[in-house]
Amino acid sequence: xxxxxxxxxxxxxxxxxxxxxxxxxxxxxxxxxxxxxxxxxxxxxxxxxxxxxxxxxxxxxxxxxxxxxxxxxxxxxxxxxxxx
Numbered sequence: 001x002x003x004x005x006x007x008x009x010x011x012x013x014x015x016x017x018x019x020x021x022x023x024x025x026x027x028x029x030x031x032x033x034x035x036x037x038x039x040x041x042x043x044x045x046x047x048x049x050x051x052x053x054x055x056x057x058x059x060x061x062x063x064x065x066x067x068x069x070x071x072x073x074x075x076x077x078x079x080x081x082x083x084x
Contacts, residue, residue: 037082
């Protein structure tokens with residue numbers, strides 16, 4: 001039985017071999033990473049403006065007159081969210 005299976009396994013193993021090289025892994029651009037709480041280096045002007053507005057809201061201090069909001073726990077978002 002082993003003598004019958006061995007040639008078949010050899011043929012299958014040789015058939016699985018490929019002469020084409022393995023393609024290289026895609027490269028990842030360096031400008032898609034940023035320190036948490038910082039805008040991405042490759043961000044557009046519109047994205048930077050949106051980031052700045054969000055950061056301003058996160059750092060804004062709220063008053064009891066404005067309603068429950070973040071004042072339920074603390075007076076500003078960045079008190080819990082260390083890096084807005």
